[in-house]
Ligand SMILES: [Ca+2]
């Protein structure tokens with residue numbers, strides 16, 4: 193979580209919103225009378241309607257006069273203000289998927305068809321059901337056309353997008369575009385002649401009008417004439433629309449321009465969350481060589497518009513979730529919070545630091561450290577990199593950040609210095625010393641300005657610290673997390689692991705190790721057996 197929850201939220205959230213507010217924090221409790229019950233009900237009703245229409249799809253097909261061998265799959269049902277059901281269908285022909293064969297029919301609740309609109313036309317006059325061209329030959333044609341070797345699937349379909357409907361091989365392939373954007377192509381090859389019909393790039397670049405990061409580029413997916421707020425790794429954003437359960441509805445859009453920079457567009461929070469997830473994924477890949485939360489190339493879901501006035505964000509073991517904040521005015525979707533939540537996923541899949549006592553503080557600080565590193569990595573002029581957490585979301589309502597890494601005590605609750613009692617604090621406060629360590633190891637102690645932001649970082653031992661740069665501190669902490677720490681590790685293990693990691697990465701007595709060691713001295717973690725010299 194991004195901070196200490198003031199009000200317990202129903203439902204098991206194992207780890208972790210991005211904050212704890214000070215106990216005195218004047219945060220309004222979530223309104224008790226939320227409209228959330230209506231949304232799952234609406235979802236269930238929609239699913240029920242789709243099921244009803246699927247159950248009578250065969251008779252609807254007959255009523256439409258579709259050819260024998262054609263089957264309808266109900267994709268969605270929209271009931272209009274006149275009670276008319278507008279049902280969208282996909283078609284198959286003798287089991288072959290008809291690409292471009294979709295239609296929308298208007299039905300009464302009794303099932304009488306009152307109108308129909310076909311995507312390309314009603315008739316699918318395809319005489320043959322078998323291909324003259326082998327799938328291997330189709331793949332070779334696709335590879336020659338796209339330059340891509342990583343082909344994932346080949347399926348015989350009826351191609352009815354344009355021209356005369358005909359049999360075609362649909363070849364899916366993955367690769368990298370010239371500008372390094374991932375590529376996912378779908379290529380159609382005529383199954384009778386072997387001729388290339390068309391090849392479509394599905395990974396496109398959308399424009400997002402975010403709430404906190406200005407206008408941003410987003411990797412999106414173009415599919416079936418609609419854009420999805422989803423990238424090639426599978427990082428995607430869904431709208432919970434006030435619900436507190438379920439996966440939400442994937443954001444889609446007609447023109448690939450998303451949100452309007454304000455909460456008046458439901459998409460805006462999705463833009464910030466997706467931008468945060470895509471940047472976090474890119475940060476881990478580029479800086480730390482890690483392929484996502486699970487290090488397997490798989491992205492994650494970000495759910496936005498959770499609950500009503502929910503003033504937190506969390507990782508629940510599988511996904512990120514964001515509330516809309518007090519008054520539903522400030523979604524908790526700034527990039528440092530997104531990086532924080534996604535990094536909880538990384539922690540739970542590596543050291544798995546228990547969310548209690550000192551290990552819980554290290555867990556929280558890890559999310560603050562990498563959330564901050566992501567914010568710097570994104571290099572966004574609307575939200576410049578800083579060593580504060582939550583400076584954009586105004587959780588306290590007075591414009592101040594939630595946490596300060598240069599001097600954690602500025603939040604009124606977090607200690608600057610380690611002590612043997614730090615583990616008694618809420619994990620969002622016991623994180624303070626390690627956040628302080630990260631600032632000192634990166635930038636050093638005393639007054640300074642970074643990216644136009646002023647800091648003044650004290651030391652607990654009165655000895656000045658020279659920083660070794662944020663990049664080194666980030667890599668040292670990641671190595672510590674992923675190769676040294678375990679579930680009950682506390683500050684002593686953090687110090688031992690970080691010094692050893694620094695030596696492994698940069699060598700004995702390297703400037704990076706000395707910064708690491710002196711910063712641990714400066715936050716009062718007692719010396720262990722590891723030193724930069726040994
Ligand atoms: Ca910032």
Ligand SMILES: [Ca+2]
Pocket residue numbers: 528564567577578579580581582583
């Ligand atoms: Ca920040």
Ligand SMILES: [Zn+2]
Pocket residue numbers: 193194195208209210211532536556559
């Ligand atoms: Zn957290």
